[in-house]
Amino acid sequence: MACGGFVCSKNALCVLNIIYVMVSLLMVGVAAWGKWFGLVSSFRVMAAVIAVGLFLFLVAIVGLCGAVKHHQVLLFFYMLILFIVFIVQFSVSCACLAISKEQQSLLLEIGWNKSESMQREVEKSLDCCDFEQVNYNGTCEAACFKELTCDPCSVKIQGYADxxxxxxxxxxxxxxxxxxxxxxxxxxxxxxxxxxxxxxAFI
Known part of the structure; x- marks a missing residue:
């Protein structure tokens, strides 16, 4: 049968959703592994990655069931959800690629000021102090602080963020x-x- 036929479309849709299932399980597994071994210290980051992975898994299962059974309702909702995800993801990807250095710096500073515990974790992991200017009269978790050789965290964070x-x-x-x-x-x-x-018959 030609590749444009019923069987080919069914198989292609099944393969696409199996790939989505594997990607979603990989996301959940990597997030759990990172938290278990202490690579990801933030519970919110891990929970967000797992939530996205589970959402993708559910969407893929809906698409897989709809493809196997040629179920009109499941396929309709699968199309609708996938199109909404496409709009959101495409917008986010364009924003990530188009963001300027100044906007990056502003967003990073806003994030930096929101949590003191996160500041301490960043200072310790990146070996830097404060955000824009190091204040040696204050406190810092970085090892370089005792030697007075620290760089501001904004420089290092922006390199990773870019x-x-x-x-x-x-x-x-x-x-x-x-x-x-x-x-x-x-x-x-x-x-x-x-x-x-x-x-x-039209199933």
């Missing part, structure tokens, strides 16, 4: 196109008939 934003933006942009492909594939599959069954 790389992270480019990486996240690029990966997010790539996956957003797989989502719009999934929407198109599900829409096409919904309107196809199974030639192996009654040709006049």
């Amino acid at each position: 790389d992270a934003l480019r990486f996240v933006g690029g990966i997010s942009l790539f996956f957003s196109f797989t989502e719009i492909f999934g929407v198109w594939l599900a829409h096409r599959y919904r309107n196809q008939k199974d030639a192996r069954q009654n040709p006049g």
Whole structure:
């Protein structure tokens, strides 16, 4: 049968959703592994990654069930959810790739001022003190503080943040196109008939 047929569309949609299932399980596993070994100190970050992974897993299961059964309602909701996710993810990826250095610095400073515990963790892990200017009359968790050789944390954080934003933006942009492909594939599959069954039946 030609690749544009019913069976090919069904198999392609199943494969796409199996990939989504594997990605979601990988996200949950990596987040749990990072927390277990102490690589991720923030419970909120871990919980957010796990929540996104579980959401992706549920969407993939809905798409997989809809593809296997050619279920019109499941496929419709799968298309709708995937399209909304595409819009959000595409917007976020464009924002990550387009953000300027000044905007990065402003957002990082806002995040820095929100939590003192996070400040201490960053100072200890990156071996830096304060955000813009080191104050040696204060306190700092970094090892360099005793030697009076610390750099401001904004310099080090912005270096990591710039790389992270480019990486996240690029990966997010790539996956957003797989989502719009999934929407198109599900829409096409919904309107196809199974030639192996009654040709006049529309399941």
